[in-house]
Amino acid sequence: MRITALPYIGCGKCRACLAGNPHYCPTRLNTGTEDIAGGYAEYVKVGAGSCLPLPAALSLDDGALVEPLAVGLHGVKRGGVQPGDRVLVIGAGPIGLAAAYWARLAGASRVAVSAPSTRRQPLAEAMGATAFIAASDDAALAAASEEALGGAADVVLECVGQTGMIQRALACVRTGGRVVVLGVCLQPDTFLPLTGLAKEADLRFSVVYDVAEFQACIDALDAGHVSPRAMITDTVSLADAPAAFEALRSRTHQCKVMVTPWAGPSLNRSDRAIPEPMPTP
Ligand SMILES: [Zn+2]
16 A cells, blocks of 8 residues: 655554644654664655555655645644735745645735745745745845735744744734744744734744644645645655765755655656646635
8 A cells, every 4th residue: 555654653542642643742753763764765664553545646756745745734733824814934945835835725815935045936936925035134024025915924934944033033923923933943043032022923833743734735635736746856766865965965956855765767857847836725
């Protein structure tokens, strides 16, 4: 059976697991850590309860897109995005793009994605962004975001994970709005509390997803919302994976590189057409 699987195994017995939230399980095992060996192999051990079958219309590539999509979905849900909302996504990596995708599917009327360069603009628009902003400082982004969204953002989704991004998000959110941090920042960060306090903004954090969110991503792809396929820019064999990692050190057009243990030579997908922007829901 073709499946996709959550990359952790809950105990199945604790309060969190029984509530369908194995990611909160205090004794969960994480794939790709010292708990369980991860991918980049022909086979990997996953939890039986973490396996979700792929519908016939979906490929294994689609199955691999479910995980980053689920990260974006969880963030959009944490942000309480409502129909008609103005949403700003900071960062145009796979998680930012997934957040833009789900914000549009949640009914956001306008979704702006920001990044330092316009390199990801076509992808962001394919994923549902109604505007793309290449801005380098907080004040410029806040002004450009307000113009693109027709007002200050109801929800800001921070998908970069570098220092200064929480301050940037707080600078862009509307009074009474919500900031959700999805970016994984590994360094101490500072922000001016007054910026958030003056707006009485909510600041929330978002990590991973639950089983239901994984299933929701499968269902969305199966329902024909297949724009995330545009994120797949290359497929490499296991043997070519180290070289593919090296190539990512420099500026690249790659977004999601698939590693397949069953392929021979690299199958270059750079000629893959980017689909038309998603219609307004
Ligand atoms: Zn548990």
